Amino acid sequence: xxxxxxxxxxxxxxxxxxxxxxxxxxxxxxxxxxxxxxxxxxxxxxxxxxxxxxxxxxxxxxxxxxxxxxxxxxxxxxxxxxxxxxxxxxxxxxxxxxxxxxxxxxxxxxxxxxxxxxxxxxxxxxxxxxxxxxxxxxxxxxxxxxxxxxxxxxxxxxxxxxxxxxxxxxxxxxxxxxxxxxxxxxxxxxxxxxxxxxxxxxxxxxxxxxxxxxxxxxxxxxxxxxxxxxxxxxxxxxxxxxxxxxxxxxxxxxxxxxxxxxxxxxxxxxxxxxxxxxxxxxxxxxxxxxxxxxxxxxxxxxxxxxxxxxxxxxxxxxxxxxxxxxxxxxxxxxxxxxxxxxxxxxxxxxxxxxxxxxxxxxxxxxxxxxxxxxxxxxxxxxxxxxxxxxxxxxxxxxxxxxxxxxxxxxxxxxxxxxxxxxxxxxxxxxxxxxxxxxxxxxxxxxxxxxxxxxxxxxxxxxxxxxxxxxxxxxxxxxxxxxxxxxxxxxxxxxxxxxxxxxxxxxxxxxxxxxxxxxxxxxxxxxxxxxxxxxxxxxxxxxxxxxxxxxxxxxxxxxxxxxxxxxxxxxxxxxxxxxxxxxxxxxxxxxxxxxxxxxxxxxxxxxxxxxxxxxxxxxxxxxxxxxxxxxxxxxxxxxxxxxxxxxxxxxxxxxxxxxxxxxxxxxxxxxxxxxxxxxxxxxxx
Numbered sequence: 001x002x003x004x005x006x007x008x009x010x011x012x013x014x015x016x017x018x019x020x021x022x023x024x025x026x027x028x029x030x031x032x033x034x035x036x037x038x039x040x041x042x043x044x045x046x047x048x049x050x051x052x053x054x055x056x057x058x059x060x061x062x063x064x065x066x067x068x069x070x071x072x073x074x075x076x077x078x079x080x081x082x083x084x085x086x087x088x089x090x091x092x093x094x095x096x097x098x099x100x101x102x103x104x105x106x107x108x109x110x111x112x113x114x115x116x117x118x119x120x121x122x123x124x125x126x127x128x129x130x131x132x133x134x135x136x137x138x139x140x141x142x143x144x145x146x147x148x149x150x151x152x153x154x155x156x157x158x159x160x161x162x163x164x165x166x167x168x169x170x171x172x173x174x175x176x177x178x179x180x181x182x183x184x185x186x187x188x189x190x191x192x193x194x195x196x197x198x199x200x201x202x203x204x205x206x207x208x209x210x211x212x213x214x215x216x217x218x219x220x221x222x223x224x225x226x227x228x229x230x231x232x233x234x235x236x237x238x239x240x241x242x243x244x245x246x247x248x249x250x251x252x253x254x255x256x257x258x259x260x261x262x263x264x265x266x267x268x269x270x271x272x273x274x275x276x277x278x279x280x281x282x283x284x285x286x287x288x289x290x291x292x293x294x295x296x297x298x299x300x301x302x303x304x305x306x307x308x309x310x311x312x313x314x315x316x317x318x319x320x321x322x323x324x325x326x327x328x329x330x331x332x333x334x335x336x337x338x339x340x341x342x343x344x345x346x347x348x349x350x351x352x353x354x355x356x357x358x359x360x361x362x363x364x365x366x367x368x369x370x371x372x373x374x375x376x377x378x379x380x381x382x383x384x385x386x387x388x389x390x391x392x393x394x395x396x397x398x399x400x401x402x403x404x405x406x407x408x409x410x411x412x413x414x415x416x417x418x419x420x421x422x423x424x425x426x427x428x429x430x431x432x433x434x435x436x437x438x439x440x441x442x443x444x445x446x447x448x449x450x451x452x453x454x455x456x457x458x459x460x461x462x463x464x465x466x467x468x469x470x471x472x473x474x475x476x477x478x479x480x481x482x483x484x485x486x487x488x489x490x491x492x493x494x495x496x497x498x499x500x501x502x503x504x505x506x507x508x509x510x511x512x513x514x515x516x517x518x519x520x521x522x523x524x525x526x527x528x529x530x531x532x533x534x535x536x537x538x539x540x541x542x543x544x545x546x547x548x549x550x551x552x553x554x555x556x557x558x559x560x561x562x563x564x565x566x567x568x569x570x571x572x573x574x575x576x577x578x579x580x581x582x583x584x585x586x587x588x589x590x591x592x593x594x595x596x597x598x599x600x601x602x603x604x605x606x607x608x609x610x611x612x613x614x615x616x617x618x619x620x621x622x623x624x625x626x627x628x629x630x631x632x633x634x635x636x637x638x639x640x641x642x643x644x645x646x647x648x649x650x651x652x653x654x655x656x657x658x659x660x661x662x663x664x665x666x667x668x669x670x671x672x673x674x675x676x677x678x679x680x681x682x683x684x
Contacts, residue, residue, distance in 0.1 A: 003523030006276040026441050035118055037152075038285055039125045042178060043289050046126050047186040050171050051198070052083050055242075057086025059171060067199045068190075068560050073175040074202075074674040076665055080183050085168040094143070099155055113440035119286075121145070123173045124153070131158075131172040135165045178669070189231045192198070193272075202677055214336055217309035219274040222337055232270055235262035238289065239274045245282070245289055250621030252295060261310055268338040271308055314343055321448050326350065346444040347435060352383050355396075361443065362433035363425055375604045396426045398449040415455040427455075433558060476501045478543040480508065485525040485538040501550065508553050509534040512544060517556050523630035534559070565637045572619065572629060573637060575649035578656075597659060597666065597675075604676050610662075610683040616655040620648075625628055 039045040054068040063085060071081035089098060098120055123130040129146035132155075142159040175183050191198050212225040234246035236258055252258040263273050280298050281290040289295060316558060317333050320326050330350045334340045342351035349356040356365055398417070403412065416427040430449055432440045481496045509528055513519045518524045525536040534554070539547070547553040601608055601617035608614050629637075638645065659666050663682055669675050 006603075029150065032153055035153070036121055036124050039122060040285070041289055042126045043182045044186040044189065045285060046173070047080070047183065048120040048190045048286070049122040050173070051187065051190055052243065053120060054082050054084035054086070054169070054171075055194070055196075059086075061167070063088040065194055065196055069201075070187055070198045071201045072187060073180050074670040074677075075180055076178050076674070078175045078177055078180060080173040081170060082186075083168060083170040085166050086644040088167040088169055089134045089141075090136045090139075091141065092140070094134075094155065118284075119133045121153070123171070127174055132174070133170040135163055135167050135169070135224050137167065138162055138164070140165065149575065185229075185231055188229060190243065192228065192231070193239045193244060193274075201672065214274070214315045216563055220306050220307070222269050222270050223272060224337070225268060225270050228270065234270065235265070236271045237268060237273070237679075238280070241277045241284075244272075247289065251289065251291060251299075254291075255299045255303045258299060260307055261303070264310060264314075264341060264466050265337050266341050269340070271306070273302060275302070297485075308566040318343070318345075321446070323355075325444075341344055345446070347439055348447070355447075356385050357430075357655050358435075360433060360439065362431040364429040364431065378460040396428055397423075398430055398444075398447040399452045399455070400430050400444050400449045402451040402453050405418050411457065412452060415452060417460045418631075419455050420673055472568060476546060478539065478544075478546055480535075481513075481527050481538045481540065483519060485529040485536060504550075504552050506552065507534050508537050508554055508579055509556050509559050510537050510539045510544070510547075513538050513540065518560075521630060521632055524632045527630045527633050529629065532559075552651070560636065560657060563636070565641060567639060569629060569633075570641060570644050570648055571643045571652075573634060574652055576634075577645065577649040578652055598655065601679075607676050607680070608683075609680050613658055613662075613679070615657070617657065619651045620655055 013166075051068065051070065055064070058064050058066060066085055069081075069083040071077075071083075073080045074342060085433065124145065124147070129144055132143045132145060134141050134143075140159075140161060140163040141157060143155050144158055145155045172603075187200075199444075213221040213227065215221045216385070232244065232246055234248065236247040236252055238245045238247060246259065252262060255465065265271055278297040281292045282288070283290045314333070318326050318329050322330055325348060326345075328344055330340075333343075334352065342349050347358040347360055349358075398538070399416075401412070416429065419425070419427050429452065435443070477498050477500050479496050479498050509519070513517050519528075519536050519538075528534045528536050536556075586608075598617040598620045601614055605618070608670050648659045663679055665678065666675070669678060
């Protein structure tokens with residue numbers, strides 16, 4: 001990277017004396033370590049420096065399309081190794097370039113990432129020593145770079161000889177077992193946007209993936225954060241020469257258009273903009289963007305263009321002419337970005353589950369207020385936000401007043417109230433207000449507004465003296481006392497609610513008020529609700545008679561008679577035999593290891609060569625669901641299915657026994673790729 005210096009011209013008198021600053025030899029080592037320890041990220045940044053140096057070495061050698069090799073550390077082999085196929089470093093280059101701070105082969109070239117001469121020593125910010133093995137024209141040199149006894153920094157030659165290896169350099173960094181995951185994530189994060197991807201020895205595919213991005217314009221894409229392995233937290237990121245730089249909120253607030261972009265795409269997504277090396281200033285450590293006048297000025301230009309590109313892209317996505325079509329396109333777009341917040345049209349805005357009407361128009365809507373199961377018509381209000389989701393309470397229908405002065409406001413209101421009562425859909429009357437005729441008519445077409453006259457006008461009831469009173473039969477209703485369903489706490493009933501039996505979709509398990517049952521336990525009710533999607537409740541004798549034959553209600557005794565536990569529930573109780581209170585606990589592996597190890601085996605069943613182990617893992621049954629069971633259900637299952645539980649427990653013991661005997665280091669491994677590699681190596 002080309003380094004720029006701002007020269008300041010100072011006028012001085014003839015008798016003005018000047019003295020240059022210097023570094024006292026006594027404090028040289030202190031200054032060197034200050035340079036090395038300036039990195040904020042002690043793992044991520046050294047990785048970025050080393051892999052960037054490897055790529056630059058190949059660019060210098062004229063083979064940039066050849067992938068570098070990266071060996072990720074594991075708990076079994078805790079060393080991070082980067083191998084490039086560049087020019088290598090002979091003894092002269094080691095002495096003149098590598099051991100010098102400030103000297104670099106890149107400070108006159110923007111096609112390479114470095115330029116400060118510090119990055120090659122950056123591993124010392126993490127560890128006290130690391131190794132370098134370099135190959136040049138059939139010769140190799142093996143060095144160790146380490147802190148010296150006088151707190152200095154030195155490089156020692158450990159070996160030298162002939163080799164058949166291709167030219168290049170290999171950097172080896174020892175990794176603490178607790179930092180293995182951080183090194184894997186750091187390597188993935190740094191190289192994710194490289195044009196030529198490195199060759200990894202093993203990799204977690206769920207972590208290292210850059211896909212499903214949406215290209216907004218050339219050099220500008222939007223990704224779901226989950227599709228970048230959740231390695232980035234910011235909402236905006238610049239990629240410079242393949243290296244990602246997250247933009248913090250402080251910087252985006254200084255550039256309004258960048259802030260507008262992040263607000264538009266939502267917090268689940270991240271905007272990625274590619275820049276050329278040297279476009280903006282970076283900190284000397286290259287860990288973040290440096291906030292300079294040059295950077296802010298450039299970001300103003302970048303932000304304006306990117307926001308314009310985003311607006312053009314979004315407009316191109318809305319091709320439908322109807323409101324329903326545009327809502328569908330908005331939801332599709334939101335799913336693609338995972339959280340686009342809104343999109344403005346001329347007189348309304350579509351956002352998540354809502355339509356916001358512009359102040360140019362006026363609206364009048366009616367609605368119900370529900371309380372304790374009864375509905376009361378409330379006075380019309382001039383809302384500006386209306387729901388459009390499929391939930392009944394959010395259903396909205398738009399109308400326009402074609403009747404004008406031919407009907408009074410009271411009669412128009414009767415039409416709207418009757419429509420609301422019969423359909424439970426919120427009627428919204430769109431009025432022109434300050435909008436022009438053109439805008440008003442186009443909005444009505446877009447919203448699919450119907451004529452107000454299309455609503456039926458209910459006939460007025462005429463009372464006749466002496467007429468026989470007609471009794472209207474009300475629909476059957478019941479009062480439900482739902483029971484609390486938490487995993488802990490005392491049982492209690494919630495506020496009773498009255499429901500119409502007709503059209504009721506919720507499933508209930510019930511008992512009488514004076515009945516004693518397992519539903520007196522709140523933990524049992526938690527199991528009923530979360531495992532079986534049944535709402536536990538109590539009913540009066542009259543309501544129990546009313547719901548006879550209704551498929552939405554089942555008595556607790558009837559439910560228990562027909563109850564059959566799932567395989568996961570059997571496995572849960574089998575694990576209790578092995579790991580629960582009072583068990584022998586003869587295994588070093590824990591209960592969590594049983595679940596995680598069997599899960600990893602079943603997910604990679606075609607890749608694992610130990611077929612006996614894979615068969616056992618399948619028999620163990622993965623517990624993918626929440627298998628919390630309260631004491632009552634545990635006792636019920638143990639009484640009826642003791643044989644199945646014991647049989648399952650034996651298979652689990654065999655599974656754990658084989659793991660501990662044949663694969664003793666498996667308890668140290670929690671990464672899927674390491675797990676498969678280790679088992680296959682031992683199984684051979």
